[in-house]
Amino acid sequence: MTLSTLQKIHEALERRPEQIDEEKRNGKIVVGWVGYFIPEEIIYALGMIPIRLGKGGNEHLVELGARYISSQNCAFIRSCMGMFVENTDPYLQRTDLLAFDNACMQVFRLGEVSEYISKKKVMFLGIPRKLFSQSSRTYFLEEMNHFTRKLEEVQGHTLDSDKLTKSIELFQEIRRLTLDLYNSLITRDVPISWNEVNAVVHSGYYLDKKTYAILLHELIEEINSFSSLPSNCKKNVRIIISGSPIAPGDTKLNDIITQIHGTIVGDNLWSGRNMSFNMQMKSPSIAGIADAYLNRIIHHSLPCFDNELDNRVDNLIQTVRETQAQGVIYHTIRYCDSATLKTTGLKECLKNEGIPLLEIHTEYSNSDLEAIRTRVEAFFEMIMATEEMGVLA
Amino acid sequence: MQGKIFAGVDIGSLTTKSVILSDGAVLGTSKIQTGIYPEKSGEEALKKAMEITRCQAEFPDYTVATGYGRISSPYADETVTEITCHAKGAFFLHPEVRTVIDMGGQDCKVIRVDKSGNVTDFIMNDKCAAGTGRFLEVIASVFKVDLDSLGSMSMQAKETVPISSTCTVFAESEVISLLARGEKSENILRGIHHAIAQRITGMSIRVGIEDAILFSGGVANNVGMKNALEESFQKPIIVPSFDPQIIGALGAARVAENRYNS
Numbered sequence: 044m045t046l047s048t049l050q051k052i053h054e055a056l057e058r059r060p061e062q063i064d065e066e067k068r069n070g071k072i073v074v075g076w077v078g079y080f081i082p083e084e085i086i087y088a089l090g091m092i093p094i095r096l097g098k099g100g101n102e103h104l105v106e107l108g109a110r111y112i113s114s115q116n117c118a119f120i121r122s123c124m125g126m127f128v129e130n131t132d133p134y135l136q137r138t139d140l141l142a143f144d145n146a147c148m149q150v151f152r153l154g155e156v157s158e159y160i161s162k163k164k165v166m167f168l169g170i171p172r173k174l175f176s177q178s179s180r181t182y183f184l185e186e187m188n189h190f191t192r193k194l195e196e197v198q199g200h201t202l203d204s205d206k207l208t209k210s211i212e213l214f215q216e217i218r219r220l221t222l223d224l225y226n227s228l229i230t231r232d233v234p235i236s237w238n239e240v241n242a243v244v245h246s247g248y249y250l251d252k253k254t255y256a257i258l259l260h261e262l263i264e265e266i267n268s269f270s271s272l273p274s275n276c277k278k279n280v281r282i283i284i285s286g287s288p289i290a291p292g293d294t295k296l297n298d299i300i301t302q303i304h305g306t307i308v309g310d311n312l313w314s315g316r317n318m319s320f321n322m323q324m325k326s327p328s329i330a331g332i333a334d335a336y337l338n339r340i341i342h343h344s345l346p347c348f349d350n351e352l353d354n355r356v357d358n359l360i361q362t363v364r365e366t367q368a369q370g371v372i373y374h375t376i377r378y379c380d381s382a383t384l385k386t387t388g389l390k391e392c393l394k395n396e397g398i399p400l401l402e403i404h405t406e407y408s409n410s411d412l413e414a415i416r417t418r419v420e421a422f423f424e425m426i427m428a429t430e431e432m433g434v435l436a
Numbered sequence: 437m438q439g440k441i442f443a444g445v446d447i448g449s450l451t452t453k454s455v456i457l458s459d460g461a462v463l464g465t466s467k468i469q470t471g472i473y474p475e476k477s478g479e480e481a482l483k484k485a486m487e488i489t490r491c492q493a494e495f496p497d498y499t500v501a502t503g504y505g506r507i508s509s510p511y512a513d514e515t516v517t518e519i520t521c522h523a524k525g526a527f528f529l530h531p532e533v534r535t536v537i538d539m540g541g542q543d544c545k546v547i548r549v550d551k552s553g554n555v556t557d558f559i560m561n562d563k564c565a566a567g568t569g570r571f572l573e574v575i576a577s578v579f580k581v582d583l584d585s586l587g588s589m590s591m592q593a594k595e596t597v598p599i600s601s602t603c604t605v606f607a608e609s610e611v612i613s614l615l616a617r618g619e620k621s622e623n624i625l626r627g628i629h630h631a632i633a634q635r636i637t638g639m640s641i642r643v644g645i646e647d648a649i650l651f652s653g654g655v656a657n658n659v660g661m662k663n664a665l666e667e668s669f670q671k672p673i674i675v676p677s678f679d680p681q682i683i684g685a686l687g688a689a690r691v692a693e694n695r696y697n698s
Contacts, residue, residue: 386642387642390642399557413504413507414543414560416507417504417517417518417519417560418519418558418560420517421517421519421520421555421558424516424517424519424520424555425520425554425555425556425557425558428520428554428555429554429556432552432554
């Protein structure tokens with residue numbers, strides 16, 4: 044079943060490059076960004092068009108990117124580098140200015156090299172290594188102010204506080220709606236799959252933000268209008284996906300999970316739900332934005348900035364409980380070391396909570412397709428056998 | 437004769453195996469080379485195993501296919517992964533087993549098993565061929581000896597020549613260099629077996645090891661590998677008297693029996 048709003052989103056996405064061309068003719072500047080802390084609210088409030096960039100699932104782009112960046116950068120970063128080199132992505136082509144943060148040093152490296160490849164102006168946002176100390180907050184606010192001033196110089200006018208307030212409201216609304224969309228997956232027999240939700244979230248990287256908010260509203264209303272559907276999903280194994288990003292174009296793991304009757308009920312991915320989660324904006328100001336971004340629960344492909352205050356594991360356990368998931372598939376992209384190195388500790392923590400974890404370590408080629416299928420299938424068999432034992436006991 | 441007939445078919449990358457069970461007893465087994473069409477290999481192995489049993493039934497009452505070729509098995513009632521099947525097969529033979537090390541043609545796995553024979557955790561090698569039958573085939577071709585001789589040759593070693601690479605391609609180059617340097621074949625082979633054992637030991641840390649440990653898969657027939665694993669783990673390793681290469685198919689037949697009865 045395809046929801047009619049999904050079709051509308053698809054059509055809006057098809058029209059979007061031309062729409063951006065029209066806006067550019069009217070003087071709009073497109074800011075393409077890669078990172079986790081780039082304040083889209085500020086870009087939007089200045090009258091610019093923020094576009095989140097990134098591509099996965101394409102081995103050719105990885106190979107192309109590896110000619111310009113070390114092959115020991117993760118497949119996603121090499122793929123993004125390949126995207127810059129190939130320069131056929133319609134959104135990258137329309138980008139006037141590029142922005143990167145250095146939370147992940149591989150993203151920072153991508154930014155550095157892309158400056159030479161793309162010949163576009165590149166801006167960097169510095170991120171403190173210890174997120175929660177007072178000096179970190181001061182540093183990050185300075186970085187955010189500096190980033191804003193640079194944007195103002197490009198745009199030719201200063202940031203208007205009313206426009207910033209409205210922009211924050213719009214982005215917070217999108218985040219709230221995105222979380223509602225993910226929450227709909229918790230219900231059994233829901234007429235939308237995680238793969239579709241993921242595609243919707245990815246379309247939000249590119250669509251006009253007001254249009255996107257309206258479409259999200261419509262989609263959630265349409266989902267809510269469905270009564271319980273007859274389906275065989277009840278026997279499916281309920282899974283949370285965590286780990287490295289699953290970028291637009293990368294469907295390998297999700298497809299396998301779906302093919303062998305798994306149901307993905309949520310994620311905490313950088314490329315997915317995590318961007319909308321736990322964003323508390325206390326004041327409509329640059330300081331408020333800086334604090335909100337720093338206070339977020341960071342995604343798993345970032346390093347452990349602060350071991351004592353790292354709340355990612357607790358949050359993952361909470362997500363598993365809330366979604367009634369039966370296990371976690373921890374997706375690690377080759378050379379995404381920050382995610383990969385955490386696997387053993389994370390697995391142990393989850394095991395103590397009775398939550399099984401399967402690590403899938405992969406990249407974008409299809410050579411390991413069947414090996415991944417076997418692992419995921421065996422993981423599901425293990426979960427089902429454990430549950431059957433529980434029922435019998 | 438007889439009760440219901442249950443079959444397990446394990447279509448591996450190099451060999452296809454089948455086991456026929458009835459009333460918990462093995463009636464027949466077969467083992468053939470996997471051809472380019474896994475579906476035909478599975479059918480042929482099943483047919484051969486059924487012929488050996490001389491039972492009147494033309495087809496088993498329930499068949500489970502496993503191994504990489506399981507996705508092309510229209511003759512099977514169900515498919516189950518080789519991870520579950522190896523655990524079930526090993527547990528059937530040795531109920532005290534809590535860890536299974538399976539080294540097959542193209543992958544190796546460490547599987548943890550509970551007291552009911554269910555899988556509690558597992559790890560598989562990913563893209564690398566180290567520690568697999570294919571790796572040992574390449575090494576055997578360098579020494580120009582049969583695959584079956586590798587283990588016994590390594591047992592004649594007086595010392596161990598360290599092998600720094602377990603990458604199949606680099607290890608092959610390294611072995612050629614060592615031979616050129618005048619190192620003895622048996623010492624190099626012992627080093628090869630130890631390098632693989634070290635790799636398996638490293639892998640197993642991710643899932644933990646608990647006694648008793650059973651070694652299954654075609655490589656388990658290699659006495660040098662068993663010896664190297666025992667030295668690396670500092671623990672005894674069980675290689676079952678039942679052909680260890682057929683344990684996956686045996687497990688599949690056990691799953692078939694359980695499914696049918698439940």
